Amino acid sequence: xxxxxxxxxxxxxxxxxxxxxxxxxxxxxxxxxxxxxxxxxxxxxxxxxxxxxxxxxxxxxxxxxxxxxxxxxxxxxxxxxxxxxxxxxxxxxxxxxxxxxxxxxxxxxxxxxxxxxxxxxxxxxxxxxxxxxxxxxxxxxxxxxxxxxxxxxxxxxxxxxxxxxxxxxxxxxxxxxxx
Amino acid sequence: xxxxxxxxxxxxxxxxxxxxxxxxxxxxxxxxxxxxxxxxxxxxxxxxxxxxxxxxxxxxxxxxxxxxxxxxxxxxxxxxxxxxxxxxxxxxxxxxxxxxxxxxxxxxxxxxxxxxxxxxxxxxxxxxxxxxxxxxxxxxxxxxxxxxxxxxxxxxxxxxxxxxxxxxxxxxxxxxxxxxxxxxxxxxxxxxxxxxxxxxxxxxxxxxxxxxxxxxxxxxxxxxxxxxxxxxxxxxxxxxxxxxxxxxxxxxxxxxxxxxxxxxxxxxxxxxxxxxxxxxxxxxxxxxxxxxxxxxxxxxxxxxxxxxxxxxxxxxxxxxxxxxxxxxxxxxxxxxxxxxxxxxxxxxxxxxxxxxxxxxxxxxxxxxxxxxxxxxxxxxxxxxxxxxxxxxxxxxxxxxxxxxxxxxxxxxxxxxxxxxxxxxxxxxxxxxxxxxxxxxxxxxxxxxxxxxxxxxxxxxxxxxxxxxxxxxxxxxxxxxxxxxxxxxxxxxxxxxxxxxxxxxxxxxxxxxxxxxxxxxxxxxxxxxxxxxxxxxxxxxxxxxxxxxxxxxxxxxxxxxxxxxxxxxxxxxxxxx
Numbered sequence: 001x002x003x004x005x006x007x008x009x010x011x012x013x014x015x016x017x018x019x020x021x022x023x024x025x026x027x028x029x030x031x032x033x034x035x036x037x038x039x040x041x042x043x044x045x046x047x048x049x050x051x052x053x054x055x056x057x058x059x060x061x062x063x064x065x066x067x068x069x070x071x072x073x074x075x076x077x078x079x080x081x082x083x084x085x086x087x088x089x090x091x092x093x094x095x096x097x098x099x100x101x102x103x104x105x106x107x108x109x110x111x112x113x114x115x116x117x118x119x120x121x122x123x124x125x126x127x128x129x130x131x132x133x134x135x136x137x138x139x140x141x142x143x144x145x146x147x148x149x150x151x152x153x154x155x156x157x158x159x160x161x162x163x164x165x166x167x168x169x170x171x172x173x174x175x176x177x178x179x
Numbered sequence: 180x181x182x183x184x185x186x187x188x189x190x191x192x193x194x195x196x197x198x199x200x201x202x203x204x205x206x207x208x209x210x211x212x213x214x215x216x217x218x219x220x221x222x223x224x225x226x227x228x229x230x231x232x233x234x235x236x237x238x239x240x241x242x243x244x245x246x247x248x249x250x251x252x253x254x255x256x257x258x259x260x261x262x263x264x265x266x267x268x269x270x271x272x273x274x275x276x277x278x279x280x281x282x283x284x285x286x287x288x289x290x291x292x293x294x295x296x297x298x299x300x301x302x303x304x305x306x307x308x309x310x311x312x313x314x315x316x317x318x319x320x321x322x323x324x325x326x327x328x329x330x331x332x333x334x335x336x337x338x339x340x341x342x343x344x345x346x347x348x349x350x351x352x353x354x355x356x357x358x359x360x361x362x363x364x365x366x367x368x369x370x371x372x373x374x375x376x377x378x379x380x381x382x383x384x385x386x387x388x389x390x391x392x393x394x395x396x397x398x399x400x401x402x403x404x405x406x407x408x409x410x411x412x413x414x415x416x417x418x419x420x421x422x423x424x425x426x427x428x429x430x431x432x433x434x435x436x437x438x439x440x441x442x443x444x445x446x447x448x449x450x451x452x453x454x455x456x457x458x459x460x461x462x463x464x465x466x467x468x469x470x471x472x473x474x475x476x477x478x479x480x481x482x483x484x485x486x487x488x489x490x491x492x493x494x495x496x497x498x499x500x501x502x503x504x505x506x507x508x509x510x511x512x513x514x515x516x517x518x519x520x521x522x523x524x525x526x527x528x529x530x531x532x533x534x535x536x537x538x539x540x541x542x543x544x545x546x547x548x549x550x551x552x553x554x555x556x557x558x559x560x561x562x563x564x565x566x567x568x569x570x571x572x573x574x575x576x577x578x579x580x581x582x583x584x585x586x587x588x589x590x591x592x593x594x595x596x597x598x599x600x601x602x603x604x605x606x607x608x609x610x611x612x613x614x615x616x617x618x619x620x621x622x623x624x625x626x627x628x629x630x631x632x633x634x635x636x637x638x639x640x641x642x643x644x645x646x647x648x649x650x651x652x653x654x655x656x657x658x659x660x661x662x663x664x665x666x667x668x669x670x671x672x673x674x675x676x677x678x679x680x681x682x683x684x685x686x687x688x689x690x691x692x693x694x695x696x697x698x699x700x701x702x703x704x705x706x707x708x709x710x711x712x713x714x715x716x717x718x719x720x721x722x723x724x725x726x727x728x729x730x731x732x733x734x735x736x737x738x739x740x741x742x743x744x745x746x747x748x749x750x751x752x753x754x755x
Contacts, residue, residue, distance in 0.1 A: 014308075018300065025301050055487050062484035068305050068325065068358050
């Protein structure tokens with residue numbers, strides 16, 4: 001089953017390569033990967049979906065923890081979490097059908113972000129199922145382009161701080177899997 | 180204090196306690212070599228960068244210090260890959276320094292440019308490209324800290340030529356590393372200790388699986404004390420040989436593919452396996468589906484990623500092994516293990532009768548005899564550095580390693596060509612120690628030019644080439660599993676004794692057991708290095724053997740000797 005991992009990384013060249021190379025050579029399969037700046041300057045946050053059993057997901061977390069540029073890893077599978085994807089969809093929308101296309105989009109709370117002579121671009125965020133359903137609903141009108149991010153995720157409730165305090169001060173917390 | 184990058188490099192190495200580095204110069208590392216002339220660090224010029232890396236590896240394994248290897252960019256650096264992977268698989272602390280083309284040439288396919296951090300990413304614990312002199316000090320300090328902290332491993336620092344030439348302020352204190360601390364072994368958790376005691380309290384047939392982690396965590400005394408107090412027998416991995424004394428009454432010896440049959444049988448009959456600093460390699464477990472199905476399993480390792488990797492365990496303790504075993508203590512009741520120890524004695528059965536070392540001389544020279552005689556004549560005190568193959572397994576079976584760090588061998592990667600260069604490193608780490616190379620005729624030819632390095636560096640060690648005219652272990656698999664179709668395994672060799680003489684090394688040859696013993700005696704008393712070409716039985720095979728993927732107790736036993744020979748074995752058997 002898919003497992004969600006959050007990792008906080010040093011925002012340095014080559015770090016993404018280290019993470020992806022590690023997962024590849026340990027024969028795990030990445031389903032989705034999203035990286036962007038995290039709350040602390042100089043760090044980035046990665047959301048990773050790995051297809052694996054539970055023990056495998058824990059091992060991925062343990063392997064990631066060993067990378068020097070990985071500051072913290074959290075395995076979200078067992079915790080309540082918000083998981084969101086973002087999709088951009090270009091749909092054929094000649095004037096005669098445009099209002100229908102927009103109605104479908106509105107039903108999914110998609111935003112119109114671009115309008116041209118014969119098509120519109122919709123932006124929609126949500127769970128994977130919702131975005132898949134939106135794409136299917138628009139397909140009869142002519143789904144010209146679809147671009148979707150990997151997962152973004154965050155634990156619900158009061159999560160432990162992802163970024164440890166100044167690393168120079170004390171030993172970092174032990175590996176997530178042994179907590 | 181302002182220094183060039185090259186000077187910063189050597190000043191950092193000096194402060195890390197480095198006394199010797201192994202390497203090979205070239206264009207992109209020239210500034211560093213130029214600055215080396217001004218520092219009191221010995222440089223050993225290898226004949227190939229792979230050799231230099233194995234030398235640093237052998238030095239590290241024999242001394243428990245960080246080994247250092249230095250090479251130039253491009254081919255110099257790529258030649259390190261096998262050595263780095265060898266160190267990675269066997270958890271050896273190394274720092275590799277490589278020169279890199281100037282930073283403005285990076286990415287242009289410049290002369291001798293290779294993406295070294297990219298190439299070595301999977302075979303290093305960490306690596307880093309340094310393009311500015313100011314970044315070099317922190318990178319080096321961190322490299323040493325990472326190499327030796329937690330589960331040790333190799334770290335590579337790739338330094339552009341301009342970073343070696345530019346200057347930067349030297350500020351040792353400000354460069355103190357911190358990120359490595361997360362690798363530090365955690366202490367034992369009370370709940371893990373309690374769970375371990377509960378497992379032990381119920382175990383009628385416990386067995387310790389002893390790996391290299393015992394040596395790395397300094398747990399030898401703690402593990403022995405625990406074993407003695409609880410009456411728990413010990414089986415070791417290949418890299419666990421010497422971690423506890425071979426001749427300790429509770430030490431059963433090596434497990435796995437070429438372990439003794441009764442040792443593997445004991446694992447299959449155990450009801451509790453205590454995996455101490457080992458990683459359930461496939462050469463140790465055989466078929467996982469049938470592996471120790473009767474046993475609860477406790478796994479203690481410094482590397483959390485090893486826990487549950489190969490074998491699902493009942494209790495996974497991420498902890499420093501020594502701290503864990505010491506905290507575990509012995510102040511709790513465990514069942515009497517005398518019946519279990521008696522059962523293991525029964526399992527030995529006729530193994531001693533089948534053992535070739537207990538057979539009389541039939542005029543042929545067997546590798547097992549050579550190793551056995553080497554053990555006797557060196558009184559078990561030598562450091563033996565092996566290559567990979569049949570001779571490696573015979574060494575593991577017949578040289579009794581009581582002393583820690585007395586066997587140096589490439590276990591995880593199984594790197595042919597390892598022995599000679601690694602032995603040179605080991606000898607420099609312990610100059611007073613008697614050091615023997617045990618290599619096959621195949622692997623020895625992979626790195627034999629390092630004989631000249633022995634001579635140039637004035638290093639005395641002895642070499643036993645177990646020469647059977649085949650790539651023996653591959654031939655054995657062909658014999659057993661490929662209908663004796665010997666594809667590409669017959670191998671011709673030069674006259675090794677003459678080859679040695681060409682290097683200025685004494686060369687001897689032995690074809691009988693008497694000649695073998697005489698040659699070993701001569702080698703031990705000769706001042707310089709001595710190579711002995713042991714011309715052993717050609718189609719001898721290593722037994723017992725668990726075929727790859729078979730159940731651990733589905734072993735191919737040693738063949739029973741002919742009855743006429745059996746009748747004569749009694750006296751010789753007791754002499755071992």
